[in-house]
Amino acid sequence: MKSLLKYTLAFFIMAATTMFTSCSSDDDTTTTTTDELSGITKFKEFSNDTHTIELYSKAGSLEQGFNEISIRIKDKSTGNYEKNAEVSWMPIMHMTMMNHSCPKSEVEKTTPNGTLYNGYIVFQMAQNTTEYWDLKVDYTIEGTAYTATSVIDVPASAKKKVSSFTGTDGVKYVVAYAEPTNPKVAVNDIALGVWKMQNMMDFPVVDGYKVKIDPRMPSMGNHSSPNNVDATQKTIGGLYEGKLSLTMTGYWKINLQLLNAAGDVLKGETITETVTESSLFVEIEF
Amino acid sequence: MKKILFLLLLNGLVSFAQEQKDTLVPKDLKEVIIIGKKAKIHEKQSKSLASIDEFLDKSSQVDLIKRGAYAWEPIINSMATERTLITIDGMRIFGACTDKMDPITSYVEVSNLSEATIHSGQQGSCFGSTIGGAIDLKRNQNQFGNQKWDFAVNSGFETNSRQKIIGSSVNYTDSLFYVDTDIMFRDADNYKAGNNKEVLFSQFKKLNFSGTSGFKFSQNKLIEASLIYDKATDVGYPALPMDVSLAEALITSLKYMVIPKSPLLKDWETKVYFNTITHRMDDTKRPSVPIHMDMPGWSETFGMYSKITGNKDNHHFLINLNSFYNKSVAEMTMYPENPDENSMFMYTWPDVRTFYTGLFAEDNWVFNCHSGLKMSFSLGSHTNDVASDFGLQSLQIFYPEMEAQKTRLLKSIGLNYNYNKNGLEYGFGTGYSERAPSVSEGYGFYLFNSSDRFDYIGNPNLRNEKSIETNVFFGYKKSKYNVKISSTFFRISDFIVGQPNDFFVPMTIGASGVKLYTTLDYATIFNVDITTEWKISKQFQWSGKIKYSRGQDSNKNNLPFISPVSYQTELKYRCQKLNAAIECIGNGAQTRFGSFYEEKSTAAFAILNFSAGYKFNWSGSILYTKIGVENIVNTYYTTYSDWNKIPRMGRNIFLNLGIRF
Numbered sequence: 001m002k003s004l005l006k007y008t009l010a011f012f013i014m015a016a017t018t019m020f021t022s023c024s025s026d027d028d029t030t031t032t033t034t035d036e037l038s039g040i041t042k043f044k045e046f047s048n049d050t051h052t053i054e055l056y057s058k059a060g061s062l063e064q065g066f067n068e069i070s071i072r073i074k075d076k077s078t079g080n081y082e083k084n085a086e087v088s089w090m091p092i093m094h095m096t097m098m099n100h101s102c103p104k105s106e107v108e109k110t111t112p113n114g115t116l117y118n119g120y121i122v123f124q125m126a127q128n129t130t131e132y133w134d135l136k137v138d139y140t141i142e143g144t145a146y147t148a149t150s151v152i153d154v155p156a157s158a159k160k161k162v163s164s165f166t167g168t169d170g171v172k173y174v175v176a177y178a179e180p181t182n183p184k185v186a187v188n189d190i191a192l193g194v195w196k197m198q199n200m201m202d203f204p205v206v207d208g209y210k211v212k213i214d215p216r217m218p219s220m221g222n223h224s225s226p227n228n229v230d231a232t233q234k235t236i237g238g239l240y241e242g243k244l245s246l247t248m249t250g251y252w253k254i255n256l257q258l259l260n261a262a263g264d265v266l267k268g269e270t271i272t273e274t275v276t277e278s279s280l281f282v283e284i285e286f
Numbered sequence: 287m288k289k290i291l292f293l294l295l296l297n298g299l300v301s302f303a304q305e306q307k308d309t310l311v312p313k314d315l316k317e318v319i320i321i322g323k324k325a326k327i328h329e330k331q332s333k334s335l336a337s338i339d340e341f342l343d344k345s346s347q348v349d350l351i352k353r354g355a356y357a358w359e360p361i362i363n364s365m366a367t368e369r370t371l372i373t374i375d376g377m378r379i380f381g382a383c384t385d386k387m388d389p390i391t392s393y394v395e396v397s398n399l400s401e402a403t404i405h406s407g408q409q410g411s412c413f414g415s416t417i418g419g420a421i422d423l424k425r426n427q428n429q430f431g432n433q434k435w436d437f438a439v440n441s442g443f444e445t446n447s448r449q450k451i452i453g454s455s456v457n458y459t460d461s462l463f464y465v466d467t468d469i470m471f472r473d474a475d476n477y478k479a480g481n482n483k484e485v486l487f488s489q490f491k492k493l494n495f496s497g498t499s500g501f502k503f504s505q506n507k508l509i510e511a512s513l514i515y516d517k518a519t520d521v522g523y524p525a526l527p528m529d530v531s532l533a534e535a536l537i538t539s540l541k542y543m544v545i546p547k548s549p550l551l552k553d554w555e556t557k558v559y560f561n562t563i564t565h566r567m568d569d570t571k572r573p574s575v576p577i578h579m580d581m582p583g584w585s586e587t588f589g590m591y592s593k594i595t596g597n598k599d600n601h602h603f604l605i606n607l608n609s610f611y612n613k614s615v616a617e618m619t620m621y622p623e624n625p626d627e628n629s630m631f632m633y634t635w636p637d638v639r640t641f642y643t644g645l646f647a648e649d650n651w652v653f654n655c656h657s658g659l660k661m662s663f664s665l666g667s668h669t670n671d672v673a674s675d676f677g678l679q680s681l682q683i684f685y686p687e688m689e690a691q692k693t694r695l696l697k698s699i700g701l702n703y704n705y706n707k708n709g710l711e712y713g714f715g716t717g718y719s720e721r722a723p724s725v726s727e728g729y730g731f732y733l734f735n736s737s738d739r740f741d742y743i744g745n746p747n748l749r750n751e752k753s754i755e756t757n758v759f760f761g762y763k764k765s766k767y768n769v770k771i772s773s774t775f776f777r778i779s780d781f782i783v784g785q786p787n788d789f790f791v792p793m794t795i796g797a798s799g800v801k802l803y804t805t806l807d808y809a810t811i812f813n814v815d816i817t818t819e820w821k822i823s824k825q826f827q828w829s830g831k832i833k834y835s836r837g838q839d840s841n842k843n844n845l846p847f848i849s850p851v852s853y854q855t856e857l858k859y860r861c862q863k864l865n866a867a868i869e870c871i872g873n874g875a876q877t878r879f880g881s882f883y884e885e886k887s888t889a890a891f892a893i894l895n896f897s898a899g900y901k902f903n904w905s906g907s908i909l910y911t912k913i914g915v916e917n918i919v920n921t922y923y924t925t926y927s928d929w930n931k932i933p934r935m936g937r938n939i940f941l942n943l944g945i946r947f
């Protein structure tokens with residue numbers, strides 16, 4: 001009986017201590033640097049003479065399609081991460097006959113006081129045995145310019161996430177699926193990107209267009225879902241956002257149509273009894 | 287013995303059984319199908335080991351929707367599961383199948399039951415809200431008495447489906463304690479329709495065990511525990527695209543009963559109960575399915591009621607406080623032909639929790655020995671809560687503003703007058719009642735209806751359905767003959783029904799479209815039946831009944847599953863230990879069918895049945911034999927209540943044997 005009392009008392013003291021310490025840790029500012037990396041995993045590290053460049057993504061890898069990438073720059077001599085660099089990047093596909101780049105965003109600081117910089121790159125094609133991607137990172141710290149380049153691994157995606165094509169207006173476009181990365185049986189917020197190929201190296205965002213969405217399940221007699229909202233831009237230069245309803249798990253083909261500001265269809269078909277899929281589509285499976 | 291007046295219906299025989307001990311008897315107008323005390327089960331029924339469905343089918347107030355040879359869905363006053371209330375000894379139980387393949391009646395066995403009490407319309411509100419009426423399946427009630435063991439063995443065989451029935455019961459009674467146990471097993475192959483064509487996927491196997499034990503621990507207090515375990519396997523549903531590999535139920539209860547010393551109160555009964563049902567649909571045996579799918583469902587219910595009855599002057603009153611908490615979950619997983627593709631999963635019932643608490647009160651005010659007025663009212667609180675986030679988000683695809691919880695208040699009130707003097711009897715009544723949408727109507731997700739071939743989506747925003755009903759009956763009874771006509775009329779506003787929505791693409795492969803549950807302005811349902819009986823001589827007795835129903839919605843469309851003119855007539859012979867009967871059952875052609883609801887018409891039919899029974903006695907043991915032929919001329923027919931017009935059984939010879947010792 002006595003020992004039971006002792007154990008009970010000990011338990012309460014332990015519980016109280018745990019509560020106290022866990023509360024106090026909320027104010028601890030030193031943990032913010034580690035919090036920065038929560039949810040992302042390092043998949044590549046390369047360096048020049050002065051710095052090591054670390055690349056992170058949610059999946060811990062890259063693949064064909066839309067990729068959100070975070071960067072950290074570590075000073076080799078001090079081991080500190082650079083917080084005040086101006087960063088830009090240039091991905092290049094080295095094909096047998098030519099080189100080209102792909103759609104990409106500016107590189108911005110993730111948080112004002114953090115060490116991470118981030119942006120996105122849309123690899124419209126995957127590497128193969130003879131053709132590969134590399135990434136050149138240019139950055140300036142206190143007026144001094146640096147650069148570092150490395151080959152990166154961009155395998156083909158299991159499902160189609162990006163499409164590059166020539167529209168009926170003769171312009172070459174890239175359309176890529178960005179969100180949701182973890183689709184649910186629900187109304188999902190979908191984000192798609194639309195870029196055009198100005199030349200081999202420049203792929204600016206296309207503004208003011210519309211992407212029509214028609215999700216279908218080919219295995220279920222082309223079952224579709226209600227209350228989808230076509231994707232439009234909320235901000236100039238941004239991604240196209242819409243609503244994507246998924247009524248069950250499994251394989252979905254998201255049939256798309258790209259419309260210009262005048263409402264002309266540049267690519268893709270409306271799904272009917274006879275037209276069961278659009279020539280412009282992305283795929284998800286969950 | 288309780289002094290009650292029941293309106294008896296027995297094999298189409300309508301008669302009054304009145305105990306003349308007390309002239310002040312409340313006349314409760316309800317229909318009671320006597321299935322028989324376990325010990326006497328064989329004495330009165332022409333087919334003693336008929337299924338519970340077949341027993342209910344004999345009632346003039348109950349019809350059954352048939353999706354195969356097993357688990358028929360009862361309809362009362364032309365209304366099916368959603369609008370009616372089926373209880374076992376007052377216990378609320380909810381089927382676990384989204385396709386209504388497991389009505390509550392499928393989880394009991396006829397050998398467990400002593401009677402089925404049918405209340406029409408609002409008068410059935412004792413254990414919850416109902417519009418169409420209620421059936422309470424009452425189990426055998428043993429009496430304390432002299433120490434006694436009772437054993438029985440029952441067995442049966444039916445030629446058409448090669449159904450084999452075997453069962454036994456063991457009962458023990460003494461002055462303070464009793465225990466009743468009963469076990470029954472049925473195994474049937476496919477049945478053959480009238481053209482001798484086999485109806486594929488109409489087989490079933492069912493095992494049922496029931497046990498009840500009571501203990502009297504003081505002069506006026508009793509505690510009783512009971513358990514039903516029912517397991518059906520390999521059940522075919524020829525009218526549906528899927529079968530059932532398992533339907534399993536465990537139904538338990540604990541009852542406490544007091545006979546209060548106060549002269550005001552007659553008895554006070556309190557029961558707590560729990561039941562759990564597992565139901566697994568199965569399409570693996572079907573030769574060609576567009577996509578293979580698993581559709582399991584689970585239903586669990588905790589509940590209690592406390593019911594008190596008493597008398598004060600001319601008032602016979604009943605008060606029942608009842609409550610239940612039900613959890614209904616059903617899933618669907620579909621397997622694409624490409625094995626590399628992920629399986630497709632959804633909740634078809636998104637873990638819906640229903641919590642109901644209600645109060646029912648009834649007063650039978652007996653004016654004199656000829657007339658009385660019954661007043662009843664009920665008030666209940668009904669809350670639905672979608673517990674699965676996955677399921678809630680799925681439904682929010684259709685209803686973005688939908689919240690997980692919804693509470694409703696359900697009310698009902700009824701007044702019924704009756705008069706009975708010198709063989710002349712009549713009565714009339716009126717009532718108002720409300721009901722909440724069922725789980726499927728409120729929260730179902732792509733539930734395929736194989737009759738109209740639409741996928742159904744529930745609607746959590748449905749208003750309560752409200753019904754105003756009137757009923758009237760008129761009868762005349764003499765010692766040799768009697769005749770009775772009775773009728774009910776319902777005007778149901780905010781009538782819940784699925785309506786096609788062209789914007790939505792169906793999920794089920796081959797479905798015609800998607801229907802959303804919505805409310806129609808109103809619908810009207812009218813039922814009338816005439817029953818008559820004539821005792822021709824001491825041995826011969828003739829009875830007949832004829833029935834007609836009519837149902838229309840506010841757009842003047844006929845409702846589906848409404849009976850055309852139907853009739854039954856029977857000539858019985860009884861002489862000491864021998865009894866025999868010949869019966870004719872038929873329907874007129876169904877001309878007013880629900881074409882708007884994709885219902886097709888049904889042709890007229892008539893079939894002939896014959897049965898005979900004999901009782902042998904020797905040295906304290908009794909052997910009953912029942913033999914009969916159903917559908918003697920092997921007619922090929924289907925009725926308005928056969929799902930997808932599957933044909934009914936052709937000629938069938940049955941033999942039932944029972945030994946009691």
